[in-house]
Amino acid sequence: MSGKTFYIETFGCQMNVHDSEKVVGTLLAKGYAQVDTPEAAELVLYNTCSIRDKAEQKVFSRLQQFKRDAGKGKIFGVLGCVAQQEGEKIFDRAPHVSLVCGSASYTKFGEMLVQIEAGNRRVTGLSLDTEETFDTPFTSRDNPHRAYITIIEGCDKSCAYCVVPFTRGPERSRTSQSVMAEARRLAESGYTEIQLLGQNVNSYRDPSPAGWDFATLLARVAETAGIRRVRYTTSHPRDFVKEIVDAMDSNPVLCDHVHLPVQSGSSRVLASMDRLYTRDQYMRRVEWLKTARRPYALTTDIIVGFPGETEVDFQQTLDLLDEVEYDSLFSFKYSPRPNTAALAMPDAVPEEEKQRRLAILQEKQRAIQIRRNAALIGSVKEVLVEGRNVALDQWIGRTSDNRTLNFTHPAGDSDGLVGQYVPVRVTRSGPNSLVGESAIVV
């Protein structure tokens, strides 16, 4: 290959975003230059998501657009969850693809590039049994202030709707020494916020003799000198123990936010999803957070229209929203996925009904968010400044409780504030964000 340029587009969750950072790091180290459009690139990579059918279809529609470029020197690679799920079938469906590589094989990405450069047009990395998932030597981080650290890969749960155990394989935790060393390295190179990642971070179990659980790891990472914020995602309510709340309570570096996906407010549906908790057990976790030493923002994921979900079940989900009052939520229509248990379940909910339930749910949540955000007007919150919106003459900030709080600041239109922590007084609110003015005394 000549000029060695690449383009990468990433779909899906933060795990994928971080995986792409590793892939980009490897490519840069091999002398490739990143370009902004697929047209300008010789190597075009899609890091894919297969959590719902819509996400999966995106990559095939992207590939379709470039079908005519096949054989003109452009090389296409499919990475991530669709790669792992569909494997070599991708070569049949999109014959202009030359590389199919799942997330557990990124440590071998450099070797795969060598094969591609040597002219091999059917290169695969699909094994799930690698032991060295975590340590890719090169990682190119996108954001200069917030860094992701993977602490656990894969998932051992078997939620009836979920493809992840098939695309990311069984659980593997990283040693605490390796996590701590990376946290220290990041702090030394100027990062102030760390986000710990895993499909189910709560089931983290240090494989080294130290044997730390997740709460211990969280507490220790938060003690890293120079680190001002630590977040984590994502949690599974079954493994979310009280010690995690205690650790958060004892150190404000651990951010004021918990994402605790509930999926449904009906214990009957939860059982059929194989979520391993009831509504009451979930509510006990919510109580821990509501009675904690400081307020925590609570967000969740909900699926509507799971097979067999009745109007009564759905009503229980709506009641749960009123009872918990989430600060934000992601809601989805159930999407049947390959290999999963729910595929064989009877009583599918019709598409129009799923759509109807989704709209009702989102409308209810919108009203809750309008109310909750309005209650913050007048308060002062510290934000990490992430950027600047020149058109609105505002700085873009994020609060510890994971709200977007954009603000005006009297001095200057330079980049000066990006990466800094600034106190901001909230003056206006909407359903999804806050606006304020800097409360720095100048």
Ligand code: 5AD
């Ligand atoms: N259909 C719809 N939503 C799903 N999710 C996971 N699998 C499916 C599916 N098959 C949702 C869950 C999960 C979030 C990441 O995606 O709510 O928490």
Ligand code: SF4
């Ligand atoms: Fe999508 Fe799940 Fe894969 Fe993340 S782990 S990219 S959400 S399928």
